[in-house]
Amino acid sequence: MALSRVWWARATFWGSAVTPGPFVTRRLQLGCSGLVWGAPRSSKLHLIPKADVKSLVSYVVDKTKVIHEKYHRFLGRNFPRFYVMYTIFMKGFRMLWADAKKARRIKANMWKQNIKFHQLSYRDMEHLRQFSRDVTKCIFIGIISIPPFANYLVFLLMYFFPRQLLVRHFWTPKQQTEFLDIYHTLQRQSHPEILTCLEMTIPAISDAGLRWHLTEVCNKIHHGTQPAVNDILALRECFSNRPLDMNHLQTLQLKALSRAMLLTPHLPPFLLRSRLKNHTTVIHQLDKALAKLGIGELTAQEVKSACYLRGLNSTHIAEERCRTWLGEWLQISCSLKEAELSLLLHNVVLFSTNYLGTRR
Structure with a gap:
């Protein structure tokens, strides 16, 4: 900078435009603009075309499917029994995951629309009811799997006690029929x-x-005769007052009714009463929603599941017979008020014991 000032002073003094030397010019460039390192870079990015990305993803997916199919064939050929268990487990896990997503969607809609459980459609109500029971069993499995290395013991227990520890998604078709018969016997x-x-x-x-x-x-x-709908409805007042209303049932009655509803009887009386009230109320709400939907809209499996929930062993009864029985049940249930729900609870026994010779 000192040399540049000297040069400008000399040029002004002598009145001539003296061209600065290369050294001074270089110093001036350094002082004014600094050094430029290399050529300017391009601002354009070299991106992979979308078509190439899609083809790559498609290739990976296809290869994964091929490997998966080969793995299944290998298991089926070399380990047939293990392959059956593996297939059932994977199918059950997918079904349980689908149920969880559907339950979450139903809950989200309930929150957005500000509606209660009893305002849902029949299928949504039934899905939430069944999923809550499945989740309860899964939570129990998760709790006993917490200790170190306990998961190996849990897998062994699930293999030997599938009815007690696994939900219905992980049962074989043969096990489903067998386990439903066992539950109905209980x-x-x-x-x-x-x-x-x-x-x-x-x-x-x-x-x-x-x-x-x-x-x-x-x-x-006692004589093996099925009571008629009018016979049951004639007892409405009897089950809405002492001693057979829900609030005055004795402990022995609560325990027996809990076993009839496949609920644990090993709880204090006030918890047994509360659980029976909630369970009966849910069935009553389901009945109202089903009456609104219509039995004719149900599939054969839905009809049999609905009958089984209400105490009828529908696994060995024809579909039309199940629809007839369910229609008569709805006549009774939809005629009852909240104070008469003890009759609906006892109706699991009164109306299903002798239907079509199901008594054994």
Whole structure:
């Protein structure tokens, strides 16, 4: 910079435009603009075309499918029993995951539309009810798998006790029929005790007509006769007051009814009563939604599942018979008020014990 000032001073003094030397010019360039390192870079980026990306993804997906099919053939050829278990497990996991996504979508719609459970459609209500039971069993499996290396023991237990530890998605078709029969047998074991409790409470009923009606219904069941819809509805007042209303049932009755509804009886009486109330209320809400939808809109599997939930072993009954029974059940359920739900709870025994010779 000092040399440049000297040069300008000399040029001004002598009045001539002296061309600066190369050294001075270089210093001036350094002082004014600095050095330029290399040629300017281009701002354009070299991107892979979208068509190439799609073809690459398609290629990877196709190769993955081929490898997956080869792996399945290898398992089926060399380990047939393990392959059956593996297939059932993967299929069950996909079904359970699909149920979880559907339940989440239903819950989100309930929150957005600000609606309650009983305002849902029948299929949405039934899906949430069944999924909550499945999740309860899955949570239990998750809890016992927490300790170190406990997951190996859990897999062994699931293999030997699939009915107790696995949800229905992981059962084979043969196991589904077998396990449903076992559950229904457990239900029926509580029926005599429930009928005995009803007969013991007959003298405590103040109305003579109600005592006669209840005695007739119990006698019909003991003699293998199916009570009619009108026979059951005649007992509405009997089950809405002491001693058979929901709030005055004895502990033995609560335990027996819990077994009939496939609920654990090993809880304090107030919890048993609360669970039975909630369970019966849900069935009543399902019945109202089903009556609104119409039984004719249900598939064969949905009809059988609905009958089984209400105490009828529908696995060995024809579809049309199941539809007839379900229609009669809805006539009873939709005629009941909230205070009469104890009759709906007992109807699991009263209306299913002798239907079409299902009593064994």
